[in-house]
Amino acid sequence: MKKKPTSEARPSRVALITGASGGIGRAIVALFAEKGWIVIGVDRHPFGPGFPSNGLFIQANVGIPDSICAIWEQVAAFTGQLDALVNNAAVQVSKPLVETSVQEWDDVMGNNLRPAFLLSKLSYPLLKSNGGGAIINISSVHAIATSRSVAAYAASKGGLLALTRAMAIEFAPDNVRVNALLPGAVDTPMLRAGLSRGHLGGDTVQLRLENLACKTVSGKVGEPSEIAHAIYFLADSTQSSFMTGQMLVVDGGATCRLSTE
Numbered sequence: 001m002k003k004k005p006t007s008e009a010r011p012s013r014v015a016l017i018t019g020a021s022g023g024i025g026r027a028i029v030a031l032f033a034e035k036g037w038i039v040i041g042v043d044r045h046p047f048g049p050g051f052p053s054n055g056l057f058i059q060a061n062v063g064i065p066d067s068i069c070a071i072w073e074q075v076a077a078f079t080g081q082l083d084a085l086v087n088n089a090a091v092q093v094s095k096p097l098v099e100t101s102v103q104e105w106d107d108v109m110g111n112n113l114r115p116a117f118l119l120s121k122l123s124y125p126l127l128k129s130n131g132g133g134a135i136i137n138i139s140s141v142h143a144i145a146t147s148r149s150v151a152a153y154a155a156s157k158g159g160l161l162a163l164t165r166a167m168a169i170e171f172a173p174d175n176v177r178v179n180a181l182l183p184g185a186v187d188t189p190m191l192r193a194g195l196s197r198g199h200l201g202g203d204t205v206q207l208r209l210e211n212l213a214c215k216t217v218s219g220k221v222g223e224p225s226e227i228a229h230a231i232y233f234l235a236d237s238t239q240s241s242f243m244t245g246q247m248l249v250v251d252g253g254a255t256c257r258l259s260t261e
Helices: 023-034 065-078 102-112 114-129 151-174 189-197 205-214 224-235
Strands: 014-018 038-043 056-059 084-087 133-138 176-183 247-250
Touching: 014 023, 014 114, 023 038, 023 224, 038 065, 056 065, 065 114, 084 114, 084 224, 102 114, 102 151, 114 133, 114 151, 114 176, 133 151, 133 224, 151 176, 176 224, 224 247
Parallel strands: 014 038, 014 084, 038 056, 084 133, 133 176, 176 247
Antiparallel strands: none
16 A cells, blocks of 8 residues: 655645735735745735745635635646635624624625635535645634624624534544634734724824733734734644644733723
């Protein structure tokens, strides 16, 4: 019987990353490429210069179901191997629940939750045929502790956490691990846009960021590269082979302190 090649003997590992043009997405792309992975990135916005030359960038909206099939056709034409799927794409509606329209609610669910289901479903056979792999769903601390005016976002991220556990159970027999990463406050365009909700004092974005940093145990707002390294840990089977169905919170300690303290 032919011996199965080791991870060292195999070709470069391949990762599919959604939301690749965003703050965290760009950091994920850069780190995986630095580690020698071939990266396939997907985003509704152009990536611009700097995407890895040996990879593939697909400009498409994962919030449109028909786009998922078109994305997958390009992925399948590009590679017959997949080692990791990072479901990172997300949108946020910052307004009170009673002011949130059905269209806005559906848009959040259609971008934050449904694509993870569809892309995981499509990726699973390729991950399985490769001898296993990893799916990392980027949830949020809002799945476990939230604030006002982000109800739709929090619900979508909570659903992603439940989906992670369900997929982990179903995919485990084929060595496909599924975990969720829950970032806290990370300095990204999405975070800065959300600072207008009025939950923090300060007349400028910088003052609001500083006020937000004071609310974390670590006294700082996270950087996208810090989240990328945590995601890489979950993707790399040499580091996290005994982890599946779990949530990894990376929030500077924000959720460990009592709100009454």
